[in-house]
Amino acid sequence: MKTSYQYKIKPTKQQAEKIDNTLEMLRHQYNYLLAQRFDWYEFNRCPIDICPLICHLPELRKQPNYYNQKASLVQLKVDRPWYKEIHSQVLQEVPKRVELAFDRWLKGNINGKKSGRPRFKGKGQYKTFTYTQFKQHHFVNNKITLSKIGDVKVIVHRPIPDGFKIKTVSITKKSDGYYVTLSLEDQTVPAIKPDFNPDSITGIDVGLKEFLTTADGETVSVPQHYRKAQKRLRVIQKRVSRRKKGSKRRQKTVKQLGKQHKKVADKRKDFHFKTANNLLKKYDVIAVEDLNVKGLARTRLAKSVLDAGWSSFLLILTNKAVNAGLLVIPVKASGTSQDCSSCGVKVPKKLHIRWHNCPNCGCSLDRDHNAAINIKNRAQGHRVLKAQLMSAREPGVAEKPTLTRSR
Incomplete structure (x- = not known):
């Protein structure tokens, strides 16, 4: 099983400068390698698809890829000796990021869906670097040893579970300071909880009137973190727009704005974790709608949809269920609000109609409650649930305590 723990770190002034310089040098190298890719792409493509029998075609350039760009880092340290201050594994992550960004643009993901053209990163936009290998004894006594940076103080607000090994370490700069993310793994933790109960099941319907409604009729209200913070954000944003670009006063105000946005995001994330934790304490199987949140975010309800953060919540719920040996099943979303949960007859209703009344069987209940059922x-009877039940009944599964369901 894999999981990640994030802690805040307290580097000294000299260590903070080293982290900032490392991020800035990595940003320059990222932009340089991305420019190499764009130059090759523009030089080798041609709008003409036919040519005469006798013609002269220029020699094509060698395509940049992860391996030759990674090999060029050796010459980089010769031409620019200050890059020797960066750990080799950290520097090798840059061509990997460029490779992923460029391939997503040209080739797309496993489903063939392509992303937008990669952008060059401006000052302060490169915020994370990763050590791909890490030794366990480099994280002891609330201090972590980072190569080329030194021993950095860590605020360990929760201990690492027994048996988990640190695989990678990432350093991130945020508006309120620096953080370290530890990627942990333990291959001995069973995938399914030994006392998995398939009858402890519910369905949840997410919405904007109520954040979610369960099949038992329980509701969780929408907190609206962003809308409550809009007034304060508007004041700070106006203050930023009045400052002169490039001035220290503008930089100070931008940092203040970033802290306010992070505060909103942290509140939303905390709400998502606590809500997911409460659901997994009550149920072993949770059914959710397979929603197209990106499509909903292009409607007039975009601000409310993004403020609720359905995608983040469902991702957190799924990850916590996996860590606890439980199950989250996505089902087809179409028709859940229109079909009657009692007799199955389709009862068309517009979005503003919030109550379900079935003329066939007389079922009358809240629209969201009907959808959750x-x-x-x-x-x-879903195939995923059946597969999990078959795995849970297999003999010889080693029992080991999984992670607690707390955040």
């Missing part, structure tokens, strides 16, 4: 019914 439909989601639960669709999950029962």
